[in-house]
Amino acid sequence: MKTADWKDTSVGKIVAENFAAAKVFKKYGIDFCCHGETQLHEACAALKMDVEEVIQALQHQDSDGKGAIPFASWPLDLLMDYILKIHHRGIRSRGPELMELLEKVERVHGEAHPELRELKTLVSESLQDLEMHLQKEENVLFPYLYELYAAQQQGQRMEPMHCGTIANPIRVMKMEHEGEGNRYLHIIELTRHFSVPQDGCASYRLLMQELEAFVDALFEHIHLENNLLFPRFEEIERKIVF
The missing domain is CATH 1.10.3910 (SP0561-like)
Structure with missing residues (x-):
């Protein structure tokens, strides 16, 4: 480092x-x-x-740490492509699969492990909220960020975003990130860091593996936006938006 x-x-x-x-x-x-x-x-x-x-x-x-992806060195349009095509698509494809597996495990083990019912509710609510969040990024924020990046690369000036400044939608995105982060920190505690009980079957083990992978990807998604994408675009906006 x-x-x-x-x-x-x-x-x-x-x-x-x-x-x-x-x-x-x-x-x-x-x-x-x-x-x-x-x-x-x-x-x-x-x-x-x-x-x-x-x-x-x-x-x-x-x-x-050889082989770690050098996200910080990527151009911003590539970073957005990665977020959209890896993380947004990943949530939409893996989320329903995770929910289906969770429902299966809860049906079998829910009586002995009532925490699975709460887990099912939390994941279900999260997937609904995440879909709304992704749509806001795809339909409101990211299209303008792509234009902002192109203008910066071409040495051009840009008119302000229709909502005044990108800081406004970014503030909303970060608030929603924090809400999801807190929800999944609770899930980590609820599952005892994705541990499998002694009576857990193969499906239970698979559920914990898939849930942990989903959480890791979500936290990477939030990190890329909060700590790389958003601050760098706010800096660009200050320089080229009139």
């Missing part, structure tokens, strides 16, 4: 510079997506953990 002093660096910036750090923060329960502006020492203090231990883990991960 390029950052010299991780203690006083935001966790979002640390992950932005090297996405391999996300694995470390996941292990320690550090929220790098919805609260990426929090400095590392503050995040560790809030969780009552030793910041030096986390830094050592980051250093180890940094040395072994």
